Amino acid sequence: xxxxxxxxxxxxxxxxxxxxxxxxxxxxxxxxxxxxxxxxxxxxxxxxxxxxxxxxxxxxxxxxxxxxxxxxxxxxxxxxxxxxxxxxxxxxxxxxxxxxxxxxxxxxxxxxxxxxxxxxxxxxxxxxxxxxxxxxxxxxxxxxxxxxxxxxxxxxxxxxxxxxx
Numbered sequence: 373x374x375x376x377x378x379x380x381x382x383x384x385x386x387x388x389x390x391x392x393x394x395x396x397x398x399x400x401x402x403x404x405x406x407x408x409x410x411x412x413x414x415x416x417x418x419x420x421x422x423x424x425x426x427x428x429x430x431x432x433x434x435x436x437x438x439x440x441x442x443x444x445x446x447x448x449x450x451x452x453x454x455x456x457x458x459x460x461x462x463x464x465x466x467x468x469x470x471x472x473x474x475x476x477x478x479x480x481x482x483x484x485x486x487x488x489x490x491x492x493x494x495x496x497x498x499x500x501x502x503x504x505x506x507x508x509x510x511x512x513x514x515x516x517x518x519x520x521x522x523x524x525x526x527x528x529x530x531x532x533x534x535x536x537x
Contacts, residue, residue: 378454381461382444388469389437396429416480424479433472440468 403422406413415421444461448454455461 375448375452376454377448378458378461379445379448380458381455381465382441384462384465385437385441385444385468388465389434389441392429392433392437392472396426396434399426399429421480421482425476428476428479432475436468436472440464 399422402417403419403426405411406417406419406422444455
């Protein structure tokens with residue numbers, strides 16, 4: 373029996389990662405030009421404000437989307453089944469984009485936890501962790517997000533396994 377894989381969500385995550393990556397690249401290019409040419413930019417585009425935005429765009433939005441694209445693409449092939457709950461997967465995609473956008477916007481407005489990579493304020497950080505399936509919102513740090521991504525992958529594999537049996 374031939375399995376028809378559902379790559380819609382994986383494709384959406386991959387395309388979204390390219391869009392977020394282009395935005396991160398643009399922010400990084402502006403940062404490099406600002407340093408190289410000693411540009412006098414408005415306060416919203418100052419180095420101290422733009423660097424955390426660039427880091428958030430690249431680490432949170434770009435890499436997060438790539439992780440989920442790989443998860444949705446490879447788990448189906450490893451288990452030999454299609455995504456069992458397409459609407460849940462589509463909701464995961466849109467909630468992740470909303471969380472990434474909220475994180476970038478709030479950091480751009482100056483609302484962060486004041487840490488090195490300017491993690492978003494706790495409501496946004498905890499909501500973004502909640503978007504990851506199987507996540508625990510008590511861990512709003514990078515460790516918690518990493519743990520939540522792994523548990524989300526395990527939840528995806530388990531739901532595919534239950535669909536098989």
